[in-house]
Amino acid sequence: MNWDMWIDFHRIDENGLTLGSRKDARHGFTIRKGEYIVVGEDDSGDALAKVVDYEPRTGLVRLKVLSGSAASHPDLLRKSRKTLGISSRIAATQR
Amino acid sequence: MATKKHFVLRDEVPPDDSIVVVRGGLLEASVIRRTTGNCHDAFGFFGLSVFAAIDVELGELCRSQEALLRPKKIRTTTFGDLKSAFFPVLPTFKRPHYSIVLADLEDGTIERLDRCFALPIENPANPDGG
Numbered sequence: 001m002n003w004d005m006w007i008d009f010h011r012i013d014e015n016g017l018t019l020g021s022r023k024d025a026r027h028g029f030t031i032r033k034g035e036y037i038v039v040g041e042d043d044s045g046d047a048l049a050k051v052v053d054y055e056p057r058t059g060l061v062r063l064k065v066l067s068g069s070a071a072s073h074p075d076l077l078r079k080s081r082k083t084l085g086i087s088s089r090i091a092a093t094q095r
Numbered sequence: 096m097a098t099k100k101h102f103v104l105r106d107e108v109p110p111d112d113s114i115v116v117v118r119g120g121l122l123e124a125s126v127i128r129r130t131t132g133n134c135h136d137a138f139g140f141f142g143l144s145v146f147a148a149i150d151v152e153l154g155e156l157c158r159s160q161e162a163l164l165r166p167k168k169i170r171t172t173t174f175g176d177l178k179s180a181f182f183p184v185l186p187t188f189k190r191p192h193y194s195i196v197l198a199d200l201e202d203g204t205i206e207r208l209d210r211c212f213a214l215p216i217e218n219p220a221n222p223d224g225g
Contacts, residue, residue, distance in 0.1 A: 010144035043120030
């Protein structure tokens with residue numbers, strides 16, 4: 001599955017949130033607080049994560065990463081893709 | 096110009112040199128550069144996030160940290176080996192999270208860090224991969 005954003009799953013702050021960076025988002029991707037996005041890294045695969053906080057000035061993104069793969073949360077994933085306008089692509093990958 | 100974020104160091108006794116330090120994945124140079132660069136952007140230092148097996152066995156640590164459940168392979172070193180290679184390790188965020196500090200992202204620095212770690216081994220928390 002294509003990621004919306006590369007993250008290092010190890011970078012976890014004192015609140016248990018994973019820290020991402022705007023510059024690691026795919027080209028043209030708009031980060032919005034409250035939305036679910038697909039994050040990933042080559043060694044760890046993908047996951048679904050909620051954008052808890054985003055600071056446009058610094059580019060720092062705080063994410064609540066859900067356990068398991070992105071595909072293990074089909075309802076949230078479908079909602080996320082629909083919000084982002086790429087539901088048709090995801091539907092195709094899930095067939 | 097982006098403002099650096101503040102972070103708090105935990106007030107704790109430095110771990111014993113023999114304590115195992117774990118990083119999930121293969122720890123490729125591109126990943127080191129990317130994640131430590133992000134750390135520098137946010138906090139002003141080149142830090143690599145790792146977890147320490149303090150008072151727990153390696154497998155227990157890997158099973159207790161969400162980030163370590165995911166990769167098929169892990170790499171390990173010790174606080175002593177990092178100290179011998181002149182890499183400071185900071186107690187950052189929530190225990191058992193630590194940040195290995197790199198002075199810069201020159202090839203030699205990254206190669207020196209890579210040599211601190213043993214070759215990749217199967218992740219005891221994810222023996223089948225996933």
